[in-house]
Amino acid sequence: MREPSTPEGSAPRPLSEERRRAEVTSGLPKRYDPACFEPKWQSFWEEKQLFRAPELDGAGPHWTIVFPPPNVTGVLTFGHSLQGTTEDLLCRWQRMKGLPTLFLPGLDHAGVATQMAVRKDLEKKGVNVGTLSREELHARIEEWRHEKERYIRRQLTAHGLSMDWSRYVYTMEPRYSEAVRTAFLTLYREGLVYRAERMINWDPKLRTALSDLEVIPTETQGKLWYIRYPDTDPARAARGEGFVVATTRPETIFGDVAVAVNPKDERHGPWVGRKVLLPLTDRGVPIITDEAIDPTFGTGALKVTPSHDRVDHEIALRHPELPSKRDTIDDRGRLEGEFVPERFRGMERFAARKAIVEELRGQGLLVKEELHVHNVGHSERSEVPIEPRLSTQWFVDTSKMGLRALESVRKGEVRIIPERWLKTYYNFMENLEPWCISRQVVWGHEIPVWYCDLCKAHDAFEVPPKACPKCGSEALHQDPDVLDTWFSSWLWPFATLGWPKRTGDLARYYPVSVLGTGSDIVFFWVARMIMGGLQFLDTPPFPYVYLTGILTDRQGRKLSKHLGNSPDPIEIIQQWGADAFRFALLFPLPVEDGGAWDPQKMMEGSRNFLTKVWNLTRLVEPATSSLADSSPPHLEEAPLMDRWIASRWSHTAQEVEDRLSRFDLTGAAGVLHQFLWHELADWWAEAAKERLSGRAGKGPQEQAARTGAAVLERTLRLLHPFVPHISEELWTHLPHTGESLAVAAWPSAAELPSDVGAEATVSAWMEIARGLRTLKADAHLSPSARPVAFARPRTAAAAALLQVPEVAAVTCAVAGAASFQFLAGDAPPEGARALVTPSAEVFLVPPAGAAGSSGESSALRKERDLVSDLLSKTRARLADATFRGKAPPKVVQEVEAKEKELSERLRLLEEHLRAPETEPSA
RNA sequence: GGGCCGGUGGUCUAGGGGUGAUGACGGCGCGCUUACAACGCGCAGAUCGGCGGUUCGAAUCCGCCCCGGCCCA
Structure with a gap:
């Protein structure tokens, strides 16, 4: 195991000269230690520029993946590791298949989030952020960016991601900003970007607008206050008459313009049309009806506050007689304005809530107060409760673009994998709202709009205008706001390739081949990119969306920096190696709680697998040193096991290919894991060991070496996209051609012959071998005991084994027997324990006097009970x-055949149970 | 309120009409057998959330219910 070294995460460590020499002379080190070669290969790939996408002109075959740009706010999390690994797998696979491949890395400036992070950082360092000018703040953010950028790149490299760093893109660099500007101008000219006063989500802490997606509904324990709005008639009011309204937000009361009830609600019928007094004021408000009111909530009456609630605003718009605007809360979340009584002005909203409730209580207007759990929108950035507010902002009209993006997915131009996300996508796209894109912060792309101070006209410009085109005045100022970060992200698949310029890369590498990302940003990013690609290039930006799961911690919480529950991937990589980490991400291993990530458990499993790969290579490698290449031997004449493993490899290769094509990456990893460990290592290697050692002679050794090299070398090629470093390292120790596995040819299943006969024969043989192992354990023999073994075939496949010369030796090796022989019709030897498998009867004679070799055969009895039950x-x-009568004939025949086999087997089992060999022998 | 997903040995998981339910981890037993104890071999452990239906046949299809989780209001 690797020592966790420098805390900051070490840069690739060069291999010591001593170690390098040692490797060359003595083959593979005994121990799998990723630290010894992972950094070496990362530098090698980088130096040779193997991942630099070829510069090609014009459209043509290509494979492109743009890495979802991490935010510059901090360091990468496991979520990025998962994405990077899956995308790298796909890229390495396609690169090996020979496609011009581009895996493009980048970085997102992440507007509001970054500004927040830098502010916090500066405050911690004692800088008074308030005194910094816009330019100074920009400079500070740039410093921050450079620092984070370096670390993020190191993190990505440490994963072994095959990215083309020569094409690295940062969303705030000039050419990307130009793309953002172009997108804005294009939409502006088409009227798809507009300025309007709308109800928006206001973050009173950051003092900026947010899009709907940046608002996180959070279940909050609140209260529901029942407030009596007194009758306008003072006499009645004095008698306590009035209309009771329930609200969760009493602090907005001064902004009320009406009280609304459902028109169908008979309880309130008599009140409709009358006026009640707004508590704590001398203003009256009408009681109106509106369909939107839920009669079962509270008293069935809602106070209508058009400026501070979305629903209320809509109600007010439906009732033209009511004012649709009455601001009583300012941009800092304080009560302000002419409608707020003097004594409450300047109060912070939650303090005001308290004060108002107290005063209502004092005046006897608070009828009751109950606990109430509800969802309150919180700012994703500052986490304070959102204040819905009427505000003038820039919006994107998404109605037409959304429809097009919806159609594109419906037609299958863009496929979403896994498909179940389709419905979620449809559901969202069918209910699109205008997208608020202006933010009142300084970090981000400036809005290319200028206002004339004289004639108040405004327009969008490519370059800053000298004078107002309308009145000629030079007194102009640019819109102070910046654009939502996602307004730059949605251009990612083409702006990274040079758009709006018509570059060679854009022609060649657009569209992106598959967009991989976490399912949590389907709406933020994926939906908008589809809109963007169709809008600006008339082509969907990608034919496939591959959504990865979201990693969670033991409490089921999403892993994030924010919660501090996501370890730095570099720490895991240092401890376990990049390959083990990658494999763990792709090959889900058992964990404690639901879907939770338990590093120890998951990493152990994949590290053990890689150790297996390592040691298997150590077994095969010595015998292969004289081979020039990994071309397969003449398999037609090869020993059974060699023909079998070649055939199994062929099926595995096909299966891996099929699964990768279906984006079943986990399945592909599983198939390889199964093949390498439980076929190649457990059976072939165990059987071929003797030959490989040379003890069986030169010819058999070379034969086994050729087969082993052919199969193992090809397996490493299949493995390479999953675990690039170890495969590359081991590959160089086996006969191979080419300088790097990263650019070696992806193997096709046809490279080794499939052999149905060999597979059937070996399956039968495996049953025999397993039966002997079971008998050996059943007889309480120690693994080192060497009993004598026999088998009597029951099937054609098992009978075919009689013709295989090496089968006796191989069976002895695998089952741990002194000798193995087939019995034709002969009676089983005296004192033998028996078992009946579907393919053969197997017999085991314990060595004389072996401890514990006597006793009943519980295995035989158990098998008898089982078979009898099945029969x-x-x-x-x-x-x-x-x-x-009704089942298909084929099924009936199968069942009949089964009955026959079972009854025959039962007969044999019972015969053996009666036989004297199960009696304690002397 | 609307929508989506899932419930399979102790844990995690495969399988999506054909009857010995996959695999891994953990457990138990025996072993350091010159590739590998980061390992090998063997064993135990599940009426596939509940109820009802369709079918010759249901973990798999349909309906209802219960329990988790996610998303959008």
């Missing part, structure tokens, strides 16, 4: 006339 079930089925 009666099978017979019951066959006895059922409806089954025979």
Whole structure:
């Protein structure tokens, strides 16, 4: 295991000269230690520029993935690791298949979030942020950016991601800003970007507008206050008459313009049309009706506050007689304005809430107060409760673009994987709201709009105008706001390739081949990119969206920097190696709680697998040193096991290819894991060991070496996209051609022959070998005991084994027996324990006097009970006339064959149970 | 309020009409057998959330219910 080294995360450590020499002379080190070669290969790939996408002109075959740009706010999390790994896998796979491949890295300036982070950082350092000018703040953010950028790049490299750093893009660099400006201007000229006063989400702490997506509904324990709005008639009011309204936000009361009830609500019928007094004021408000009112909530009456609630605003718009605006809360969240009584002005909203409730209580207007849990929108950035507010902002009209993006997915031009996200996508796109894109912060792309101070006209410009085109005045000022970060992100698939310029890269590498990202940003990013690609290039930006899961911690919370529950990937990589980390991400291993990430458990599993790969290579490698390449031997004449493993490899290669094509990355990893460990290592290697060692002679050794090299070298090629470093390292120790596995050819299943006969024969043999192992354990023999073994074939495949010369030796090796022989019709030897498998009867004679070798064969008895049970079930089925009548003939035949096999097997089992060999032998 | 997803051995998971339910981890037993104890071999452990239906046949399809989780209001 690697020592966790420098806390900051070490840069790739060069291999010591001593170690390098040692490796060359003595083959592979005994221990799998990723620290010894991962950094070496990362530098090698970088030096040779193997991941630099070729510069090609014109459209043509290509494979492009743009990495979802991490935010410059901090360092990468496991979520980025997962994305990077899946995308790198796809890129390495396609690169090996020979496509011009571009894996493009980048960085997002992340507007509001970054400004927040830098502010916090500066405050911690004692800088008075308030005194900094816009330019000074920009400079500070740039410093921050450079620092984070360097670390993020190191993190990505440490994963072994095959990115083309020569094409790195940062969203605030000039050419990207130009793309943002162009997008804004284009939409502005088409009237798709407009300025309007709307109800928006206001963050009173950051004092900026936010889009709907940046508002996080949070379940909050609040209260519901029942407030009596007194009758306008003072006499009645004095008697306590009035109309009771329930509200969660009493502090907005001064902004009320009406009280609304549902028109169908009979309880309130008599009140409709009358006026009540607004508490704590001398103003009256009418009681109106509106369909939107839920009669079951509170008293069934809602106070209408058009400036501070979305629903209320809409109600007010439906009732033209009411004012649709009455601001009583300012941009800092304080009560202000002519409608607020003097004594409350300047109060912060929650303090005001308290004060108002107290005063209502004092005046006897507070009828009751109950606890109430509800969802309150909180700012994703500052986490304070959002204040809905009427404000003039810039919006994107998404109605037409949204429809087009919806159609594109409906038509299958863009496929979403896994498909279940389709419905979520549809649901969202069918209910699109205008997208608020202006932010009242300083960090971000400036809005290219200028206002004339003289004639008040405004317009958008490509370059800053000298004078107002309308009145000629030179007194102009630019819009002080900046654009929502996502307004630059949605251009990512093409702005990174040079758009709006018509670059060679844009022609060649657009559209992106597959967009991989976490399912949490389907709406933020994916939906908008589809809109953007269609709007600006008339082409969907990608044919596939591959959504990865979201990693969670033990409490089921999303891993994030923010919660501090996401370890730095570099720490994991230092401890376990990049390959083990990558494999763990792709091959979900058991964990404690639901979907939770337990590093120890997951990493151990994948590290153990890689150790297996390592040691298997150590077994095969020595015998292969004289081979010039990994071309397969003449397999037609090869030993059974060699033909079998070649055939299994071929199926594995096909399966991996199929699964990768379907984006079943986990499945592909599983298939490789299964093949390498449980076929190649457990069976082939165990059987071929003797030959590989040379003890069986030169010819057999070379044969085994050729097969081993051919299969293992090709398996490493299949493995490379998953675990690039170890595969590259081991590959160089085996016969191979080419300088790097990263650019070696992806193998096709046809490279090794499939052999149905060999597979059937080996399956039968495996049953025999397993049966002998079971018998050996059943007889309480120690693994080092060497009993004598026999088998009597029951099937053609098992009988074919009689013809295989090496089968006896191989069976002995695998089952740990002294000798192995087939019995034709002969009686089983005296004192033998027996078991009946579907393919053969197997017998084991314990060595004389072996400890614990006596005793009943519980295995035989258990097998008998099981088979007898199955047989009666099978017979019951066959006895059922409806089954025979209605089931397809093929199924009936299968069941009949099964009945035959089971009854024969049962007969044999019982025969052996009666036989004397199960008696304690002397 | 609307929408989506899931519930399979102790844990995590595969399988999405054909009857011995996959695998891994953990557990138990035996072993350091010259690739690998970061390992090998064997064993135990699940009426596939509940109820009802369709079918010759249901973990798999349909309906209702219960329990988790996610998203949008």
